[in-house]
Each structure stands twice: as C-alpha cells, then as structure tokens.
Amino acid sequence: MPDVEHFDVAVIGGGSGLSAAYHAHQAGKRVALIEARSHALGGTCVNRGCIPSKALIQSAEVMKTIREAEAFGLTLDQSSVRVHFDRIMQRMREQRADNAAGAKQWVDEALTPFYSHARFIDDKLLETDDGQRITADKFFIASGARPAVPPIDGLEEVGYWTNEDVLELTTQPRRLVILGGGYIGAELGHFFATLGTEVTIVDSGRTLLSEDHEVSELFTQEFGRKVWLCMDSRAERAVREGAGKGLEITQGENGETTTVLADELLIAAGRKPNSDALDLDKTGVELDDKGWIRIDEALRTSHPDIYAYGDIIGQAMFKHTSSYEGELAYRNSQGSNEAVSYRANPHAVFSDPQVGAVGLTEHECQQQGLRYRVAKKAYADVAKGKIVGAPPGFAKLLMEEGSERILGFHMIGPQAADLVHEVAVAMNAGDASAALIRNTIHIHPTLSELVRGVFDELG
Ligand SMILES: Cc1cc2nc3c(=O)[nH]c(=O)nc-3n(C[C@H](O)[C@H](O)[C@H](O)COP(=O)(O)OP(=O)(O)OC[C@H]3O[C@@H](n4cnc5c(N)ncnc54)[C@H](O)[C@@H]3O)c2cc1C
Ligand SMILES: NC(=O)c1ccc[n+]([C@@H]2O[C@H](COP(=O)([O-])OP(=O)(O)OC[C@H]3O[C@@H](n4cnc5c(N)ncnc54)[C@H](O)[C@@H]3O)[C@@H](O)[C@H]2O)c1
Numbered sequence: 273m274p275d276v277e278h279f280d281v282a283v284i285g286g287g288s289g290l291s292a293a294y295h296a297h298q299a300g301k302r303v304a305l306i307e308a309r310s311h312a313l314g315g316t317c318v319n320r321g322c323i324p325s326k327a328l329i330q331s332a333e334v335m336k337t338i339r340e341a342e343a344f345g346l347t348l349d350q351s352s353v354r355v356h357f358d359r360i361m362q363r364m365r366e367q368r369a370d371n372a373a374g375a376k377q378w379v380d381e382a383l384t385p386f387y388s389h390a391r392f393i394d395d396k397l398l399e400t401d402d403g404q405r406i407t408a409d410k411f412f413i414a415s416g417a418r419p420a421v422p423p424i425d426g427l428e429e430v431g432y433w434t435n436e437d438v439l440e441l442t443t444q445p446r447r448l449v450i451l452g453g454g455y456i457g458a459e460l461g462h463f464f465a466t467l468g469t470e471v472t473i474v475d476s477g478r479t480l481l482s483e484d485h486e487v488s489e490l491f492t493q494e495f496g497r498k499v500w501l502c503m504d505s506r507a508e509r510a511v512r513e514g515a516g517k518g519l520e521i522t523q524g525e526n527g528e529t530t531t532v533l534a535d536e537l538l539i540a541a542g543r544k545p546n547s548d549a550l551d552l553d554k555t556g557v558e559l560d561d562k563g564w565i566r567i568d569e570a571l572r573t574s575h576p577d578i579y580a581y582g583d584i585i586g587q588a589m590f591k592h593t594s595s596y597e598g599e600l601a602y603r604n605s606q607g608s609n610e611a612v613s614y615r616a617n618p619h620a621v622f623s624d625p626q627v628g629a630v631g632l633t634e635h636e637c638q639q640q641g642l643r644y645r646v647a648k649k650a651y652a653d654v655a656k657g658k659i660v661g662a663p664p665g666f667a668k669l670l671m672e673e674g675s676e677r678i679l680g681f682h683m684i685g686p687q688a689a690d691l692v693h694e695v696a697v698a699m700n701a702g703d704a705s706a707a708l709i710r711n712t713i714h715i716h717p718t719l720s721e722l723v724r725g726v727f728d729e730l731g
Contacts, residue, residue, distance in 0.1 A: 273404050275383075277306040280400060281605075282408035284390055284550070287315015288582040288591065289414035290375065291598025292605075293383055297456070303383045307396065312386035313375035316416055316583070317591040320436050325459055327364035329622050332466035334706050336624065339466075343661055355467050357444040359418060366437065391551040395632035396577060410577050410605040413557075413565060413599065417543035417583035422451070425509035430517045432510070432537045435460065441607050445469050447534035449518050451507055453480035456540035458495065458623040465498045466624065472500040472532050474507060474521055481621060484682040486635040486668060491684060494625050494664055502532060510537065545584050560587070569611035571601040577606055588614050604711070616699035620689030625665050628688035630696045631680035634670060643673035647729035651685045654725055660686055666690075667726040669706070677708045685721055694723060706730060 281296040283289040289403065296303045312319040341348050379385050388400035435456050448464055450457045453475035459580040474482070475604040479488040480495060480503075492501065505521040516534035545563040552559065558566045558574040564586030567573055571581050579601040582594035593614070600610055609699040614643060618630040635652030637644045645707070647669045651657030665685020672679050681695040698708040710731050714724040 274467050275303070276397070276405040276407055277386065278343065278519055278629045279406065279408040279424040280614060281410050281412065281602075282306065282406050282413045283414060285315065285414035285416055285582070285584075286313045286385075287317060288594035288598050289315070289412060290379070291595045292414065292579070292581070292602040293379075295599050295602040297382045298399050299602075301497050304386060304408060305379055305383040306388065306390040306400060306406065307379075308387070308389040309571065310376070310385075312372055313379055318371045318375060319368055320439065324364045324368045324439050325435070325456075326361065326622055329465045330365070330377070331360045331461060332463045332501060332624075335466050338605065340661070341396070350487045355707065356443050357467070359441075361441060361468075363667055368439075368460075378456070380509070389549065390606050391549060392554040393551070395575075410579070411575075412598070412601060412605075413550070413573070413578065413584055414581040414582040415546040415584050417586075417589065419539060420542045420544040421515050421539050422507070423509050424451075424519070427510040427539075427689075430510040430512050430537065432517075432539050434539055436543070438538065445535045447516075448536050448538060448561070449474065449532050449534040450538045450540055450541070451475075451502070451519065453477065453503075453541035454540065454542070455621055457538075458491070458621050460540065461495070461499050462623040470500075471498075472502060472534060474502045474505050474519055474532060476504065478504050481627065482542055483621075483627055483629060483634060483684075484668060484680070486666075487627055487629070487682050487684045490664065490666075491621075491623070491625060491627060495623065498504050499626070515702055543583060543589060547584060560586070562608075566608045567662050568625060570604040570729070571612055572604065575620055577605075588617055590619055595615055602728065614702075616690050618696045619706050620692070622689065625663065625684050626686065626688045627682075628690070628692035629680070629682045630672060630692050630697060631678065633680060633682070634668075637679055639672055642679060644670050644679055645673055646670055647726050647731060649726040651719070651722060654721045657685075657718050657722060659717065660719070667722050669730065670725045671706050671730050675703070677704045678709075680725075683723075691719055691723055694720065 280301035282304040283293045284306050294302050310325035388402045390400045393399045416652040417537040426705045449472045451474050453473045461471050483487045505523045508520045516533045517537050520531050532708040547563045556575050565584050567585050571579050573580050581597035581601045583589045631684045648666050650666045668682045670680040678699050702706040709727045714720045
C-alpha cells in the first residue's frame with residue numbers, strides 16, 4: 273500500500289485553485305496542489321481562455337485601427353496590409369507559455385505539487401494516477417470545466433474545433449462557421465472576421481450574448497455588419513461537402529432548412545463540468561443534474577471539509593470571480609462565515625463593440641419586482657466620445673426608485689470593460705448609492721464622463 277502524505281490543505285486544480293492555495297500558503301499552511309497538466313499551470317485562463325484569446329484579439333484591435341485610419345485623416349494603402357497569421361499565433365503562444373511558466377515557478381517554490389490526475393478513493397483521501405495518496409484537513413475542488421459539444425448528428429464524423437484547437441492553428445481559415453454566439457463566439461468571431469475570415473455564427477437565440485436586452489440588440493446589429501448571422505437557428509446535422517464542412521440548420525419554429533458551409537466548424541456552445549472523473553460519490557459531495565458541484569453560500573460542498581469554487585460550481589464563470597471565490601472559500605474553511613456575493617461582480621465581452629457590465633439587467637429587475645429608473649447616454653453625447661469618432665454605443669444605468677441604490681450598469685462601446693469598474697466600486701461601497709458617482713469629479717475630456725453623465729441624468 274502506498275504511503276499517505278498529510279497536508280493542512282489540498283487543492284485540486286492549478287487554475288484558480290492557486291487562489292485558495294496562495295491564501296493558505298500566506299497563512300503558513302502546508303499545501304498540496306494537484307494538477308493533471310504540469311505544462312499548463314494557470315488552467316483555462318492562462319492556457320486556453322482569457323490570456324491567449326485576448327492576445328489574439330489585440331492583433332484584431334490593431335487591424336481595426338488600421339482599417340479606420342482614414343476617418344482620422346490618415347491615408348494608408350489598405351491593400352498593402354498583410355496578416356501574418358503564424359506570427360500572430362506565435363506571439364499568443366509566447367505570452368501563454370510565459371504566464372504558465374511564471375505560475376509553475378511559484379507553485380514549485382511555495383507549494384507541494386503533484387502533477388497527476390487525482391480522484392477520491394475515500395472520504396478525505398485522494399489518489400493520483402501515479403499512485404500517490406494525499407489526505408488533508410481541508411480540501412478545495414477547483415477542477416474547472418471543458419467545452420460542451422451538443423449532440424448533433426454527424427458532428428464527430430465531420431470533425432470540429434473547440435476554442436482549444438483554435439490556439440494551435442498555423443494557417444488562417446478562409447471561411448469559418450461558429451456554433452454559438454455567446455462569449456467565445458463573439459470574441460473569437462471578432463478575431464477571425466477582423467483579420468479577414470468569412471465568419472458565420474449560428475445561434476438558437478434571437479440576439480447574441482446574454483446581456484441586458486438593449487446591449488444584446490445593439491451588439492447583434494453591429495456585429496452583424498462583419499459576420500453572417502443565423503439567429504433563432506437549430507443545428508440539425510453536421511455535413512461535409514467537398515473540402516468544406518458545415519451545418520444543416522432550421523431557422524424559427526417551422527422554418528426552412530438551409531446549409532451553412534465553410535472550411536472549418538468551431539463549437540462554442542457553453543461548458544461542461546470536470547466533476548465526472550473525481551469519484552465524488554466516495555465523499556458525499558453532491559452534484560446537480562448537470563454535474564456542477566452543489567455548494568452553500570460559504571462555498572462549502574455537502575461535505576463539511578470540502579469546498580468548491582470556480583467553473584466547477586457553474587455560477588459566474590470568470591477568472592476574476594473564481595479568484596475572489598478562492599480567497600473567500602479559504603477564509604470560510606478557517607472559521608469565517610462569509611456569504612459569496614455576485615451583486616457587484618463585473619464582466620466584459622472583448623469583442624467589437626466591447627461590452628462591460630455589472631449588476632442586474634433590466635429584465636432581472638423586472639423579474640425581482642424591483643421599482644427602478646433607467647437612464648441611457650450615448651458615446652456621441654460626451655466630448656471624448658465625439659473625439660474617438662462617435663461610435664455606436666451607450667451607457668445604461670438601472671437605479672432603484674426611492675433608495676437611489678445602483679442595481680445595474682451596462683456599457684457597449686470602446687473601453688467598456690475598463691469603464692465599468694468605478695460602478696462596481698460604488699456598488700460595493702456602503703449603501704451602493706448612485707450619488708457616489710454623481711458627486712465624483714471626472715476628468716475632462718475622458719470617456720469616464722459618459723459614466724458620470726448617465727448618473728447625472730437621474731440626479
Ligand atoms: C476561450 C475562453 C476565454 C475566456 N476569457 C475570459 C476572460 O477574458 N475573462 C475572464 O474573466 N474569464 C474568461 N474565461 C473564463 C475563465 O477562463 C474561467 O472562468 C477560469 O479560468 C476558471 O478557472 P477554474 O480554476 O475554475 O478552472 P480551470 O482554469 O479550468 O482549472 C481547472 C484545472 O484543474 C485541472 N484538473 C481538472 N480535473 C483534475 C483532476 N481530477 N486532477 C488534477 N487536476 C485536475 C485541469 O487540468 C485545470 O488545470 C474564458 C474562458 C474561455 C474558455
Ligand atoms: N470575456 C469573458 O469573460 C469570457 C470569454 C470567453 C468565455 N468566457 C466564459 O466561458 C463560458 C463559455 O463560453 P461560450 O461562448 O462557450 O458559452 P456561452 O454560454 O456564453 O454561449 C453559448 C451560446 O451558444 C448557444 N448555443 C448553445 N447550444 C446551441 C445549439 N445546440 N444550437 C445553437 N446555439 C447553441 C447559446 O444560445 C449561447 O448563445 C462563458 O459562459 C463565460 O463564462 C468568458
């Protein structure tokens with residue numbers, strides 16, 4: 273029988289798992305970190321998600337600036353612009369490797385790493401594939417999620433990419449069909465389309481993105497200028513025609529069936545939890561019917577010494593959110609009792625236009641029976657908005673009637689992801705009063721005047 277090594281804390285997953293591990297290490301605990309992929313510390317965000325996708329999108333943003341130069345009095349020979357796809361991909365891979373190496377260095381120095389796949393073989397007893405056994409006082413499961421592939425006839429035979437395969441490309445596809453117009457479809461669609469790939473997005477919804485309805489509507493309208501959109505569409509089967517591949521789709525309830533063809537097919541239709549290979553039945557940790565780990569407000573599972581956070585709990589699947597959850601879960605494991613709160617949890621879609629938001633959408637305000645007031649202001653309404661070219665886009669504020677509490681804030685347009693933060697800070701401060709922003713002097717001329725301006729509307 274292999275020896276069992278005991279730790280204060282054991283963390284499964286070297287992505288946001290590093291958050292709980294970091295706080296445990298800072299507190300002087302002996303920490304075991306179990307990660308199946310030794311070359312990919314930092315998990316999805318560093319290796320398959322945030323970092324590589326944003327590195328690619330940066331190249332698209334530069335291309336957009338070149339394409340729009342004329343409007344700012346700069347004439348460029350557009351036909352001389354060359355896309356070196358291989359260099360763009362190489363740059364992304366270097367950034368990814370650099371980040372992963374930095375994370376690995378810290379793990380190797382600060383923690384006790386086990387680079388192997390782990391599963392529970394008993395209550396509070398883990399075994400790795402290479403035969404090591406680990407017990408701990410407290411466990412943290414941060415084993416994440418992977419691409420969900422819908423059961424579409426013929427898909428496996430025809431072949432497809434996920435966001436992970438895209439990162440290994442060396443040549444640019446001429447035409448691409450993307451199934452799914454959520455975060456990944458909007459972001460990678462922006463990357464490919466801006467660099468000249470003919471992109472078609474197929475989605476079952478009526479608009480792209482699950483944002484406040486006015487943001488989703490404007491996004492769909494603007495994004496539809498550079499990609500083909502097949503909305504309200506059901507994928508019936510995957511097909512191959514000559515060298516091309518694509519989807520047979522039906523639009524609407526009784527709509528016609530058509531085929532959308534391209535060189536390649538990218539599936540971006542949501543995520544699936546990595547709970548299936550952990551043998552959680554040995555621990556009593558409960559899953560919901562889709563396999564996400566059930567947790568309470570303290571991020572504790574149904575086992576008192578096992579916590580779970582990050583994508584594996586299926587809530588707000590963002591890097592910054594899982595880092596926050598990791599710190600909270602660690603504190604709760606040490607006697608604190610703080611409830612997780614997503615009230616002021618911001619998010620962004622790094623597409624074109626860009627989206628940034630925090631708090632409730634207008635539909636959520638209605639569903640919760642809240643009495644609210646709405647204000648909206650366009651980029652073109654502020655000086656800096658005009659200076660940057662008066663792009664389509666706006667800021668939208670939802671404020672509670674009477675209390676003046678900020679309920680939600682939504683932006684679509686340049687720098688929306690950065691601009692939304694001051695509202696998140698205000699929502700975290702005291703009574704989350706809209707007056708906090710209204711009474712703050714903002715620099716002129718900046719796009720932050722759009723944020724202040726929309727608060728002024730309800731002053
Ligand atoms: C294309 C894409 C772009 C994204 N862009 C953004 C963005 O811009 N901003 C943002 O905030 N979020 C973004 N996200 C979401 C973000 O990446 C995730 O929410 C976050 O990385 C989740 O972290 P996690 O630790 O829960 O899971 P992961 O990072 O997936 O970590 C789980 C780790 O556990 C390991 N593991 C799993 N099972 C076991 C086991 N049994 N034994 C040992 N190891 C195991 C895996 O190898 C993995 O390394 C993006 C996601 C994708 C897919
Ligand atoms: N900027 C960011 O923070 C960022 C970026 C990328 C990914 N992510 C995270 O990764 C997660 C996964 O992203 P995603 O884009 O795969 O999922 P998503 O949930 O954002 O979007 C999936 C889309 O696919 C559509 N869809 C699903 N099945 C379909 C089917 N059979 N036919 C037609 N349409 C279908 C849905 O209607 C939806 O619009 C996100 O939820 C997000 O948490 C975050």
